[in-house]
Structure formats: structure tokens, C-alpha cells
Amino acid sequence: MMRIELKINGSTMSAEVDDDTPLLWVLRDTLKLKGTKYGCGIGQCGACTVIVDGQTARSCSLAATAAVGLEVTTIEGLSANGDQFVQKAWQDIRVPQCGYCQSGMIMAATALLGKKLFPTDEDIDREITNICRCGTYDRIRAAIHAAAN
Ligand code: FES
Numbered sequence: 001m002m003r004i005e006l007k008i009n010g011s012t013m014s015a016e017v018d019d020d021t022p023l024l025w026v027l028r029d030t031l032k033l034k035g036t037k038y039g040c041g042i043g044q045c046g047a048c049t050v051i052v053d054g055q056t057a058r059s060c061s062l063a064a065t066a067a068v069g070l071e072v073t074t075i076e077g078l079s080a081n082g083d084q085f086v087q088k089a090w091q092d093i094r095v096p097q098c099g100y101c102q103s104g105m106i107m108a109a110t111a112l113l114g115k116k117l118f119p120t121d122e123d124i125d126r127e128i129t130n131i132c133r134c135g136t137y138d139r140i141r142a143a144i145h146a147a148a149n
Contacts, residue, residue, distance in 0.1 A: 001016050002016070002017060002019075002065075003015070003016055003017075004017055004064060004065060005068065006026070006064065006067055006072060007069075007070070007071050007072060008027070008033070008073075008074065009072070009073060010077065013031055015030040015064065017064045019063065019065060020063050021063065021064050022059060022060050022063065023059040024036060024048045024059040024062075026064045033074050033076050035074055035075035035076050035103045036048055036049075036050055036059055036074050036075065036104070037101070037103060037104060038060065039060075039100070039104075039131075041060045042060070043058045043060060043061035044131070045101070045104075045130065045131045046058060046101065046104045046105070046108060046130025046131060047101050047103075047130070049104035049105075049107040049108050050072055050073060050107055051073040051110065051114075052067060053070045053071050054111065054115075055111060056108050056111045073107075074107075075103040075107060078106070078107075078110060085147050086109050086110050086113065086143070086147045087106060089143040089146040090102065090106060092143070093139050094139070095136050095139040095143050096134075097134035097136055098133070098134050100133075101130060101131065101132045101133070104130050105130050105132065109124075109140070109143070109144050109147065112127045112128060112144065113144065113148060118148045119148065124140070128140070
């Protein structure tokens with residue numbers, strides 16, 4: 001075990017971790033940031049998506065030690081920053097069905113909009129590879145277009 005410091009949502013937070021402790025467990029279990037979800041645990045579904053230095057990262061598959069010195073943003077960080085235009089579009093379009101995957105989707109959408117202001121459907125399909133078992137993809141695309149405007 002070692003103690004590391006992480007920059008999460010603009011604050012420095014510390015945690016005891018092993019070399020290979022996933023960032024997801026630090027977020028959820030140590031720091032109680034429960035908005036980031038556990039789905040598959042193998043980097044496939046995207047439920048655990050956070051933004052690390054502007055890029056999406058699957059926090060189940062990223063060692064917390066690899067995030068030292070980088071800016072990590074979780075869904076709670078979007079709310080804390082008042083940076084909620086994507087969430088507002090999600091509410092307006094009523095995207096979620098069961099809702100479980102949606103914080104990861106919102107983080108992926110936020111990262112995409114940070115890179116490209118007006119993404120096309122093709123951009124969205126290419127960049128957001130998260131899985132929604134309810135099949136809300138049409139509403140996700142609509143919400144991203146709404147957030148872009
Ligand atoms: Fe991380 Fe599925 S829980 S990608």
C-alpha cells in the first residue's frame with residue numbers, strides 16, 4: 001500500500017492504494033464519489049467513464065497511481081463547477097431509461113463537446129463507445145446536439 005494524492009474535481013484528495021488499485025474503487029469506495037458507476041469492470045461498457053486531462057478514461061481499467069498529477073473530473077465535478085449544460089440537455093430530452101449508464105454517457109459527451117463543438121452523428125457514434133442496455137442512443141445523440149446549441 002502507498003498513499004497518493006489525486007486532483008479530482010479541482011481538489012487534492014489522498015488515498016491509500018496498491019499499485020494496481022483501479023481509480024474507480026478510489027472514487028467510489030475511498031472518496032464516496034458514487035456517481036461513477038461499475039458495470040463490466042473490464043473496460044468495455046463505459047459506465048465508469050471519467051475525464052482525465054480532457055480525455056475520457058475508463059476508471060475501472062486505469063490504475064489510480066496512473067492518475068497522479070493529472071486532472072480527474074467525475075460527474076460530481078461537472079455539477080460542482082456549474083458546468084451542467086450537458087446534464088440540462090439530458091434532462092430536457094429525457095434521455096435516461098434505467099439511468100445506470102448515463103453518468104458515463106454524460107462524461108463521454110462532455111469530453112466530446114470539449115474537443116468538437118458541433119459533433120455530427122458520425123462523430124458521436126465513433127467517439128462514444130459506451131453501452132446502454134436500454135438502447136437510448138437516439139436520445140443521447142439528440143441531447144448532444146441540443147447541448148451543442
Ligand atoms: Fe469500466 Fe465497464 S465498468 S468499462
